[in-house]
Amino acid sequence: MKVIIVVPTIRENCITEFLETWKDQFKNYTVIVVEDNPEKTFNIKYNNVIHYCWVDIDNELGENSWIIPRRTDCVRSFGYYKAYKMGADVIITLDDDCFPINDTFIETHLSRLQHGNENAWESSLENIIPRGVPYYNLSRRNNCMLNHGLWNGVSDYDAVTQLVVERVKTEPVWIDKTIPKGKYFPMCGMNIAWRKELTPAMYFLLMGKNYEYDRFGDIWCGVIAKKINDHLDYAVNSGSPAILHKRASNVWQNLRKELPGLPINEEFWQKVDRLKLTADNVKDCYLEIAENLNIEGEYWEKLKNAMKIWANLF
Secondary structure: OOEEEEEEEOOHHHHHHHHHHHHHHHOOOEEEEEEOOOOOOOOOOOOOEEEEOHHHHHHHHHHHHHHOOOOOHHHHHHHHHHHHHOOOOEEEEEOOOEEOOOOOHHHHHHHHOOOEEEEOOOOOOOOOOOOOOOOOOOEEEEOEEEEEEEEEEOOOOOHHHHHHHHHHOOOOOOOOEEOOOOOOOOOOOOEEEEEHHHHHHOOOOOOOOOOOOOOOHHHHHHHHHHHHHHHOOOEEEEEEEEEEEOOOOOHHHHHHHHHHHHHHHHHHHHHHHOOOOOOOOHHHHHHHHHHHOOOOOHHHHHHHHHHHHHHOOO
16 A cells, blocks of 8 residues: 655754654655745755645645645645645654654554444443343444554643643553544544545644634544544544654643633534534535534634635545
8 A cells, every 4th residue: 555654844853853763664655744834944865755845835726725724733734635646545644753662653554444343232231241232243343544543652632631630640541442433532633544535534724823723623623534434434443553752842832722722622523513414425525514514703714615625625
């Protein structure tokens, strides 16, 4: 399978360390680096790396280039678009402060993209299993469209949780699982793999510079993608492969960025959840959500327009 890795960055030292650390695992794959700067501010020495910046986004998308937000990791969406156009079968995205734990990172993502196993039976009792529950065939196997890898090291908390955890020093515990149909999960953009067919739904929303919201682009994308996958009967896995996340972002900056989005984050998933999808493919499902998402306001009208432009790129 043709795999392309997409990484956003803003600092030369970070992407240099990233590429050097991953070079053995990525040597047979194309890596797209999306630099979140108006022009390229450094050179990359690896022949398998393609380096883009704002000017490339503007040249490629023209009057529609505004749909790729700036001064936010959501600039990486441009890399998804380019990877799709380059014929990727699977697209993987990583943050530039994520590093390998072992040498099977890509192989594990590809393996977990084969299928998901969702528990299809629920016992009616707590302490015993009553008559009628199958002994072996308890799970439902569906084709997997998205695998959400997790991490060791620095956890990906929101700012409020980060402040609490710093006091109690709680260590997260993660497991491999298929997210049940009808349920959502907090999709973090630092380690995800998906099949190319899902790319029209893998748009990290308008965040950062010039917008009132930030740090919810990947989360809200995950809500939309899960809704579509459920409707089309595709599985979504979470767990392996883990990476080592090294750098904690500034908690006070995160708090300022996240605060405006916290109230709508309580409602966003419910608005998406209530939508009735009728289309039989990812792109048209995404357009249905963009057309019918029931949230009013200047930002949301602009976002829905951006979502339509994005979907129609494919």
